[in-house]
Each structure stands twice: as C-alpha cells, then as structure tokens.
Amino acid sequence: MTLQQVADLREEGEALYGLLDTLTDEQWAMPTPFKNRTVNWVVRHLHDADRWAVLSITDPDAYRGWAVKWIAGRRAYPSYPRGRPLLERWRADFLKLCDTLDASDPAVRIPWFGPDMSIRMMATARQMETWAHGQDVYDLVRVRRRNTDRIRNICFLGVRTYGWTFLNRELDVPAPEPYVRLDAPSGAVWEWNDPSDTNCVMGSAVEFAHVVTQGRNIADCNLTVVGETANAWMRMAQCFAGEPQEPPAPGERAW
Secondary structure, X not given: OOOHHHHHHHHHHHHHHHHHXXXXXXXXXXXXXXXXXXXXXXXXHHHHHHHHHHHHHHOHHHHHHHHHHHHOOOOOOOOOOOOHHHHHHHHXXXXXXXXXXXXXXXXXXXXXXXXXXXXXXXXXXXXXXHHHHHHHHHHHHOOOOOOOHHHHHHHHHHHHOHHHHHHOOOOOOOOOOOEEEEEOOXXXXXXXXXXXXXXXXXXXXXXXXXXXXXXOOHHHOOOEEEOHHHHHHHHHOOOOOOOOOOOOOOOOOOO
16 A cells, blocks of 8 residues: 555656756756756756665665765766756656655665654655755746645654754754644644644745745745744754755745
8 A cells, every 4th residue: 555655755756747847958957046056956966865765775785885985975976967868867766766665664664864764754755855856946937836735744844853953953952842833735734742822833834844945034934933942943944864054045035
C-alpha cells in the first residue's frame, strides 16, 4: 500500500515538471531568487539529492561511504545536460525514487544527512525540497502557484524541526513549543502543540511553509505570531538539514 507521503511526493514532482516543461532555453539559464542560482542549477540540485536518496535506500553502506567523501569535500559531480535534457533526466530519476520508496518497508530506517530517517520522513523531506525549489522557479517566472493540502507534510516538517532550528545555531531550545494553527488550502484547520494565546503561530499553511523553507521572510507574510519564543523561531526557522541559513531579506521575495 502506497504511503500518503509518497503519493504526495509524486504529485509534487509532477506539478513541478509541468511548470518546467513550459520554460524556454533562455529561462533555464536565468538566475532564480534562490541565491541567484539558475533554473539549471536548481534542477541539477534536486536531481543529485533524488539520486542520493535512492542510493541510501538500495545500498545504505555505499551511501555512507559516499557521504563521508562528500562531507570531506572529496566528492565528484557527474556532468549534466542543461535545459530540457536535464528536465527529462531529473524526472526519470525522480520517478525512480518514488517507485523505490513505494517498494520499501515503511519500518526501515535509512541513512541521510544527519540522523537516519524513516521511509515516510524521506518522502516528506524530498517533497519539502521539491516544493521549496519549485517556488524558486514560480517566483522567477511570476506564475501564481495552486497549492493543495499535500502541503501539510511540509508544515508538519516545519513544526517538527522547531528544536533543530535553535540547536543548529548552538542556541538553547525555548520551551514550550509554540502552538501552531494553520488554515489549509482546502479550508481545513491543522493544529500542533498545546493551544496558547501567548505563544503561537496562526494563519495560512502556505505562508507558514514559505517561512520554514526560507522562501519568504516572516515580515512579508500575514501570519499572526505571538510571543517571544514564536517570534524568535519564525525569524530563523529552518526545516532543512545543513549549516544555519538565513531567510531572504524583507521584501526580497515578496510579490
């Protein structure tokens, strides 16, 4: 039986493919709002991570050996095509990842950057990155995105990485965690943590996802953020692995 998170990942990739399929050769070479990296760079980045994820599932020991070299800076990147050939190559390996996740035992834990994770969490992490970098392209071409309730997985990851946001910066983790109440694209209401009027984040699930993936500065969103802890979190929320990163400056990615 297909995990919902894997089905959501597959849909996320298909939606991004539909947008990328409309781009011209010139647009593939244009810098996105993500650190001025081109569409070619963004899709190559997604392609790399999808291939690594397949390796982590199918051959964990080989993945661990590769990861040691990658962290030490002794990694070698394969040569990549650009534009449409890159798009088709990414899509083929993305679908391979989805099929591999589908065929995996949900109870298995697999290695990744940081702690090992479940198949369900790997699907969620890959959806998060696909959605976040997809937004880079939507922002570049000024196309309004039609989000669906599959964004719940990204919001869940944002809530779950509350502590990581602080620990990654060698800061004490404030307690208790803020109450999070979000309005889904469908109109449903999603809630996490104990209700509170003095320590909370409330509003659009899409805007929350933008903040925790660092696609938008909290100043450019209409979220209601109450309390010192909640405000500190939203100023630097980071739901992805790696060194601490800063969100875009206010106004930089608002449109």
